[in-house]
Amino acid sequence: MRLAAAVIVPARSIIAGDLGPNSFVTTMPRIFAVVNQKGGVGKTTTAVNLAAFLALEGERVLLADIDAQANATSGLGIAPVERSPGSWDLLVETRPLADCIRATSVPGLDIVPATIDLAGAEIEMAARPGRELALRHALREAEGRYDTVLIDSPPSLGLLTLNALAASGEVILPVQTEFYALEGLSRLLQTIQLVQRGMNPSLKVGLVLLTLYDSRTRLAQQVAAEVRAYFGDVVSATTVPRSVRLSEAPGHGVPVALYDRTSPGARAYSEIAREIHRYGNTRTG
Ligand code: ATP
Numbered sequence: 001m002r003l004a005a006a007v008i009v010p011a012r013s014i015i016a017g018d019l020g021p022n023s024f025v026t027t028m029p030r031i032f033a034v035v036n037q038k039g040g041v042g043k044t045t046t047a048v049n050l051a052a053f054l055a056l057e058g059e060r061v062l063l064a065d066i067d068a069q070a071n072a073t074s075g076l077g078i079a080p081v082e083r084s085p086g087s088w089d090l091l092v093e094t095r096p097l098a099d100c101i102r103a104t105s106v107p108g109l110d111i112v113p114a115t116i117d118l119a120g121a122e123i124e125m126a127a128r129p130g131r132e133l134a135l136r137h138a139l140r141e142a143e144g145r146y147d148t149v150l151i152d153s154p155p156s157l158g159l160l161t162l163n164a165l166a167a168s169g170e171v172i173l174p175v176q177t178e179f180y181a182l183e184g185l186s187r188l189l190q191t192i193q194l195v196q197r198g199m200n201p202s203l204k205v206g207l208v209l210l211t212l213y214d215s216r217t218r219l220a221q222q223v224a225a226e227v228r229a230y231f232g233d234v235v236s237a238t239t240v241p242r243s244v245r246l247s248e249a250p251g252h253g254v255p256v257a258l259y260d261r262t263s264p265g266a267r268a269y270s271e272i273a274r275e276i277h278r279y280g281n282t283r284t285g
């Protein structure tokens with residue numbers, strides 16, 4: 001269960017902030033890629049609920065669903081219907097961002113929905129030069145319109161995830177506190193490092209979240225301790241507990257903020273969003 005040799009130096013916590021002397025004011029949104037090639041670790045739950053709570057804090061938030069499973073899309077009550085505008089159009093057809101956006105039931109939260117045809121996007125984009133940068137280019141149009149963009153990515157390290165990493169300032173890495181949680185993590189960190197060396201030198205691992213956390217089990221505590229020892233202060237102090245309300249909310253087409261705001265899962269994501277929001281308000285570049 002040990003992580004392989006360190007392959008990356010994690011950024012300092014986005015919560016602590018890291019403002020250098022050369023900071024400058026920017027109107028570009030903060031862009032976060034929610035990434036882990038392991039399936040079912042809470043990427044979509046994290047992306048949807050952080051997006052919703054950030055919007056409820058008053059931010060203008062865009063959630064980009066680039067996973068063909070379209071769980072973030074359906075979880076926000078939007079049917080992932082083929083041929084309706086969404087991330088396929090944005091990435092494959094290079095349509096303007098404004099054409100690919102839908103409002104959600106959360107005030108201040110828009111989504112670029114995923115549609116079923118996104119399943120073919122990696123093949124359709126494969127031969128195109130600059131294929132890893134399609135999302136980055138598309139999100140230039142978010143400047144001045146959104147404060148924060150969150151990208152929900154698929155459980156793979158394919159072209160769509162590379163697009164998410166190339167487009168983002170920071171990675172949010174959900175880690176499930178289970179036995180196999182750390183397996184494959186060094187591969188992900190190597191991929192992040194490759195992106196840092198090439199397409200996106202300013203990419204940072206901004207936040208590691210311990211998800212599906214059950215504090216009663218010794219295993220969860222062990223995994224949490226190991227993740228904290230490895231990543232240091234990029235690991236959020238707030239863990240996301242296993243909370244049935246978080247898994248029920250998507251079935252109602254709403255984030256947990258609109259489903260049961262007092263549930264433990266809602267309180268955790270609300271707290272994490274507040275930390276990110278506070279940091280965002282002091283960030284200058
Ligand atoms: P995939 O890799 O398939 O995209 P994912 O990493 O996006 O998966 P989610 O879809 O967010 O993971 O979560 C997987 C399942 O676990 C879902 O059914 C979700 O509702 C549930 N789940 C996620 N986080 C929690 C939690 N903290 N408490 C209870 N259920 C959760």
Ligand code: MG
Nearest residue numbers: 043044067071
């Ligand atoms: Mg998902």
